[in-house]
Amino acid sequence: MKIQDFDVIVVGGGTAGAIAAVAAARSGASTCLVEATGHLGGTCHALANVTPFHNSRGEQVVAGLAQELVDRLTALGGAHQRGHLPNPAGIGGSFTPLDPDLMKLALFEMTEAENVALWLHTVLVEVVTDDTHVRGVRVHNKSGLHELRAPVVIDATGDADVAVRAGAQYSQDTPEAALNATLLFRVAxxxxxxxxxxxxxxxxxxxxLADPYLRDIEHLTPEKVMQGVQDIYDCPYIYLANVVRDYVPRADWSEWGVTAEDKGGWGRLQPFAARFSIMPLPLRHDVVTLNVTSITFDATDGAQRSRAEITGHRQMHQALEVLRRYVPGFGSSYLHTVLPAVSIRASRRIAGEYELTREDVESGTRFDDGIARGSYPMSVQSATQPGVREHLFVRNGGDYDIPYRCLVPERIDGLLVAGRCLSATREAIGSARMGAQCMAYGEAAGTAAALAVADNRTPRAVDIAKLRMELRARHAIL
Ligand SMILES: Cc1cc2nc3c(=O)[nH]c(=O)nc-3n(C[C@H](O)[C@H](O)[C@H](O)COP(=O)(O)OP(=O)(O)OC[C@H]3O[C@@H](n4cnc5c(N)ncnc54)[C@H](O)[C@@H]3O)c2cc1C
Structure with a gap:
C-alpha cells in the first residue's frame, strides 16, 4: 500500500469540505482533498444555490471564501447580476442562486490555485488512529488502497464517517424525528x-412570511410582498402551500387517491403536497430546481440508501406530472437534470466540546470562540404532527455565533469536523446546516487545521484569538 504525507487531509469535497481545503492550503498547509464523486460542491451544487448570506434584517452574516466563490461565479457568468437576492418569502434573509456547472469549475479552480491535491472518485475505507489520536485515513480508488497521513484530518463527509470510525461519540435522530431527505431535480x-x-x-x-420579525415588526403581508414582485428573481424561494387544495381539481382527486384537502386525505400526493419548493437558476429564466420529493430513511444505512433512490425517482415522476397538469407555467416543462443521489438533510452529529442549542440560535448568542454566523430559522420535524416541518426563528431577525468548539470532537485528537455533522442539537442543526454557514465554518476548520500544524498543537489547543484574527483578515464575518 502506498503511503503519502500531508499537513491536512479533508475527507468530503462538498459544501464545507471544498472550502475547508482551500482555506487550509491558502494558510500554507500541504492539503489533500478526498471526494467520493467526480466533482466538488456537494449538496449546494445539487441545489444550485448557497443560502443565506444575510439575516432577516438584511445584514450580511457570511463573507470570506464563500463570498469569494460568489464573486468568481459572477465573473464567470454563473451568478445573478444582483448577486444575493432578497428573499421576501421570509425564510432566510437572502437567496443566492449559482450556476451548478460553473460552481464546479470555480471550485476546481480555487483548489488548483492553492495546490490542493485532489483525490476525486476516492472513498474513505478506514481511519488510522493511535488510540484516540487520528493519524490519517485509508482510502480506495481505481488504483487501489492508499494510506494518507496528516497531523490534522477534517471530516466533511456530512455523515461524520471519519469521526465515527475514529470512535467519536455522536447523536442521530430516528428517521421519523429527523428532517426528511430529497431527490432534487431541475425542469426546463x-x-x-x-x-x-x-x-x-x-x-x-x-x-x-413565516418570520415573525418580518410579519410583526416590518408589517409585511403576502399581498404587499407579491405586489413588488416582477419576476421569479424577486421571489426566488417559493413554497407551494397545499398542492391538493390549490391546484388539483376535485374531478381528478380519485385518480390520485385524494379524499380531502387536508393532510390526512392527500392519497398518493401525501409525501410532497405541502413541500413543493421552486428555486430559480441564476440566469436561465426557464429552468428551476424542484425541492419536492420527501424520503424518510436512515442515511447511514447502505441498504436503506439504495431503496431511497428508488422512492425518490418514483415521487419525482409523480411530482412532474402534477406540475405539468396543474401548475400555471409548467404545462410544457420537461425534465432537465436529475441529481445523481438523494440529498440528505440530517444524519449523525458529533459530540463536540460544545453543543449548539436551540436557545443559542433563538436568542442570537455570541461566543468568545465564534468563528461563523448563522441566521436561518431552525427547520425541525414537528414532534406532534408527523411529516410536518416547523420553523423556529432567530429573535428580531438577527443572527447567532457558531463556536469553534462545535467543530472539535470530544476526546478524539487530530480531528475537526465541518458541515452538517457539527456538534448541535436536533433543533440547532436545522439552522446551522445551511450552505452559507457550512462554507463559513468550513473556512474556519481549514484555517484552524493549518494553524494547528504551524504551531504544532492539536486542533483542540488552537489559539482562538489568532484564529479569529486570521479569519477576519480574510474578510470572514465574526
Ligand atoms: C434537499 C435539501 C435542500 C436544501 N436546501 C438548501 C438551500 O436551498 N440552500 C442552502 O444553502 N442549503 C440548503 N440545504 C442544506 C445544505 O445544502 C446542506 O446542509 C449542506 O450543503 C451540507 O454540506 P456538507 O458539506 O456537510 O455536506 P455535502 O455538501 O453533502 O458534502 C459531503 C461530501 O462528502 C462526500 N462524501 C461523503 N462520504 C464520503 C466518504 N465516505 N468518502 C469520500 N467522500 C465522501 C460526498 O460525496 C459530498 O461531496 C438543503 C439540504 C437538502 C438535503
Whole structure:
C-alpha cells in the first residue's frame, strides 16, 4: 500500500469540505482533498444555490471564501447580476442562486490555485488512529488502497464517517424525528412569468412570511410582498402551500387517491403536497430546481440508501406530472437534470466540546470562540404532527455565533469536523446546516487545521484569538 504525507487531509469535497481545503492550503498547509464523486460542491451544487448570506434584517452574516466563490461565479457568468437576492418569502434573509456547472469549475479552480491535491472518485475505507489520536485515513480508488497521513484530518463527509470510525461519540435522530431527505431535480421549459403572475394573483397559495420579525415588526403581508414582485428573481424561494387544495381539481382527486384537502386525505400526493419548493437558476429564466420529493430513511444505512433512490425517482415522476397538469407555467416543462443521489438533510452529529442549542440560535448568542454566523430559522420535524416541518426563528431577525468548539470532537485528537455533522442539537442543526454557514465554518476548520500544524498543537489547543484574527483578515464575518 502506498503511503503519502500531508499537513491536512479533508475527507468530503462538498459544501464545507471544498472550502475547508482551500482555506487550509491558502494558510500554507500541504492539503489533500478526498471526494467520493467526480466533482466538488456537494449538496449546494445539487441545489444550485448557497443560502443565506444575510439575516432577516438584511445584514450580511457570511463573507470570506464563500463570498469569494460568489464573486468568481459572477465573473464567470454563473451568478445573478444582483448577486444575493432578497428573499421576501421570509425564510432566510437572502437567496443566492449559482450556476451548478460553473460552481464546479470555480471550485476546481480555487483548489488548483492553492495546490490542493485532489483525490476525486476516492472513498474513505478506514481511519488510522493511535488510540484516540487520528493519524490519517485509508482510502480506495481505481488504483487501489492508499494510506494518507496528516497531523490534522477534517471530516466533511456530512455523515461524520471519519469521526465515527475514529470512535467519536455522536447523536442521530430516528428517521421519523429527523428532517426528511430529497431527490432534487431541475425542469426546463418553464414559463416562470406565468407562474409568478399566478402567485401575484393568489398569494395565499404560497407559504410566505413565516418570520415573525418580518410579519410583526416590518408589517409585511403576502399581498404587499407579491405586489413588488416582477419576476421569479424577486421571489426566488417559493413554497407551494397545499398542492391538493390549490391546484388539483376535485374531478381528478380519485385518480390520485385524494379524499380531502387536508393532510390526512392527500392519497398518493401525501409525501410532497405541502413541500413543493421552486428555486430559480441564476440566469436561465426557464429552468428551476424542484425541492419536492420527501424520503424518510436512515442515511447511514447502505441498504436503506439504495431503496431511497428508488422512492425518490418514483415521487419525482409523480411530482412532474402534477406540475405539468396543474401548475400555471409548467404545462410544457420537461425534465432537465436529475441529481445523481438523494440529498440528505440530517444524519449523525458529533459530540463536540460544545453543543449548539436551540436557545443559542433563538436568542442570537455570541461566543468568545465564534468563528461563523448563522441566521436561518431552525427547520425541525414537528414532534406532534408527523411529516410536518416547523420553523423556529432567530429573535428580531438577527443572527447567532457558531463556536469553534462545535467543530472539535470530544476526546478524539487530530480531528475537526465541518458541515452538517457539527456538534448541535436536533433543533440547532436545522439552522446551522445551511450552505452559507457550512462554507463559513468550513473556512474556519481549514484555517484552524493549518494553524494547528504551524504551531504544532492539536486542533483542540488552537489559539482562538489568532484564529479569529486570521479569519477576519480574510474578510470572514465574526
Ligand atoms: C434537499 C435539501 C435542500 C436544501 N436546501 C438548501 C438551500 O436551498 N440552500 C442552502 O444553502 N442549503 C440548503 N440545504 C442544506 C445544505 O445544502 C446542506 O446542509 C449542506 O450543503 C451540507 O454540506 P456538507 O458539506 O456537510 O455536506 P455535502 O455538501 O453533502 O458534502 C459531503 C461530501 O462528502 C462526500 N462524501 C461523503 N462520504 C464520503 C466518504 N465516505 N468518502 C469520500 N467522500 C465522501 C460526498 O460525496 C459530498 O461531496 C438543503 C439540504 C437538502 C438535503
Amino acid at each position: 421549459g418553464v414559463d416562470t412569468d406565468a407562474f409568478i403572475d399566478d402567485a401575484r394573483r393568489a398569494p395565499h397559495k404560497f407559504v410566505l
